[in-house]
Amino acid sequence: MTKEEFILSGLLELYAMGISSPEETQIVQEHLDRFPELKQELKETEIALENYALSNSTQPAPSVKEKLFNQLFSGDEKNPLNMAPVVSMTKKSFVPLFYKSIAAAVFILLIGSMVLNYSYFNKYHKAQDALDLAQQQLQQKEKSNAAMTHDLSVVTNKYAMPVVLNGTPHAPDALAKIFWMKNTGQVYIDPSNLPKVPSGMQYQLWGIVDGKPVSGGMIETSKGIYHIQKMKSFGKVDAFAITLEKAGGSPTPTMDQMIVSAKM
Amino acid sequence: MPETIKYSEEELVQLLQSGDQSAFEYLYDHYSGALNTVILKLISDQQLAEDILQEAFVKIWNNFSTYESSKGRLFTWMLNITRNLTIDTIRSKSFKKQAKIQKTENAVTYTSSNINENDKFDALGIRKQTMLLKEDQKRVIDLAYFEGLTQEEISKKLDIPLGTVKTRMRTAISVLKKILQA
Structure with a gap:
């Protein structure tokens, strides 16, 4: 199919909604590889549908999140079976709650700042690369411009x-x-x-x-x-x-x- | 803290690939409501719907390495996982037995629970804007996108010609796209 025929076929919409058959999915993926500009079209369709889904949200009960995170992430530090024999109850209560919450807050801030650092570091690198590339391109353009100006000055010389x-x-x-x-x-x-x-x-x-x-x-x-x-x-x-x-x-x-x- | 961080799609994918738990929490907070709607469109049993939602997110976390961003957006992938899981559950034997018993009881809870669908998006005005969709367009999108029906199945279910299904779907999606551009 040409790009236009493909767009008219409506397969991209079916693919974005996840209801294309395996054969149709294959056709869509082939065309996405062949015409990279279709990826933008797909992205826009997906975002439009995604926003529709988000605007129809039904919040689940908070207990679902609690159960989910317990299932996935307990065991590393919160497992009571591992902790009980090592730390006695009296020792545990020795540290005032006030200090505990400060420690927790500091820890959360630290994690948060690490996440931010990581994301800014990535952004910084991307920006630096883009700047280097732009400068290289500018230099090349300046060189070819100087050569062109020189050529032109010879041709237009009145003598x-x-x-x-x-x-x-x-x-x-x-x-x-x-x-x-x-x-x-x-x-x-x-x-x-x-x-x-x-x-x-x-x-x-x-x-x-x-x-x-x-x-x-x-x-x-x-x-x-x-x-x-x-x-x-x-x-x-x-x-x-x-x-x-x-x-x-x-x-x-x-x-x-x-x-x-x-x-x- | 979690409320203030907002990730771009690429950052989110990158963090999740590295097993970042706070990114996963963001993913849950941001998308669980939308995925929950998908499940509730297919299943009326609230308790079972909660179990499916939990299992869907377990799958999303455990199988994140199989997500390929070149094939589509993260949400589309999550929605497919959730929808398939729900459909598989409905087709399973134990569900069929249970459904018979609970049918009448749940029909009531289902409708009432849908009335207080969240108003979270009213702040962005998008919820109001999706009202621009006509009721018959919305129906076609819901059946396809949320319930995973093919165009042929929709045509049979609504008893309208296949061509009409196709046109309605296209128009509806272009309306949704325009809302975003506005």
């Missing part, structure tokens, strides 16, 4: 002359963009449309100056993601090209590994 390097027959789909600052000669490259580099290899930028190839530097990738990056500056250039070289670069370009190029 930036965009140059498109088109793919050669080796890599017809490849493409790279150069932003050449006309006032300073700085060269920025946007390599995001270059194919993935084989391991141990790296892209190298070349500028053809007076017919000779001059290295423009290596193109860095960090975690497989390309960002706009600054290369060596060129004052004058006839053409740009990018070749695939072994990591670290080569003194001269390997011409049959030229991936993209553009004439000026």
Whole structure:
């Protein structure tokens, strides 16, 4: 069933009321696993029914609670059979009732505060974890935001002359963009449309100056993601090209590994 | 002290899993009335109902490790235990014998005991709000949720078409949900 078909089937309500057949129960549990968002729907239905039940409460006689707690929890400390031979009646009454009740009150307060401590300690831990996670996420966002702002400042620079390097027959789909600052000669490259580099290899930028190839530097990738990056500056250039070289670069370009190029 | 502590569902489950007695006391104080209603819908014998309630809570405490919160809320689990225990008791032989003898006597106590159903929830106004349910919607919910009847059984018992049972049930539950959102 799709999620919508399942909701319309009414099985979730039967399940929440505990009257679904074993087969229906199985179907509901499968759908709860498949569509976790149904758990919220189930929870709301259960709470609605639960409140209906609570609003129809019939308080049982207090003796039921007494009998229940005696049945479950006596024996550890209150069992008269264990106590009688050890503590005599006279010794027992030696401690005034006033002090006994103070001791009991202190003990109850202690237990109560332990319960609270435990619950607050858990809450504190949960909050701390959530805070750490949020801070990590914030840092990541700030990093990627800074990188994006940098990229954008290059692209929008008024002196930036965009140059498109088109793919050669080796890599017809490849493409790279150069932003050449006309006032300073700085060269920025946007390599995001270059194919993935084989391991141990790296892209190298070349500028053809007076017919000779001059290295423009290596193109860095960090975690497989390309960002706009600054290369060596060129004052004058006839053409740009990018070749695939072994990591670290080569003194001269390997011409049959030229991936993209553009004439000026 | 017990009145001032209020647990969230997760805290309660966690504490009960670790065998915390004060959490169990809270569980009893909070839910015994609702579970008692379920038993009394099925059984008119007050004394027997008290015994079943006590046994249900013994089961809840002893079998708490079998509760899986991924399958539903704690109350739903407790209600199923209580309801099954009550139904099993009714089906047992000794109950059938006794029921014959006590039938007339208890019919009277049952009705009178239901008149002073507790007013605990009036403070929250929820009790008043559940009055928004129409009587026939309430009847269908009570038979299913409290008495554990299937839709087919309800249809037979009330002598209304199965489709009507289904619609009434859905409408009633969506009314109950709306009360909570309001």
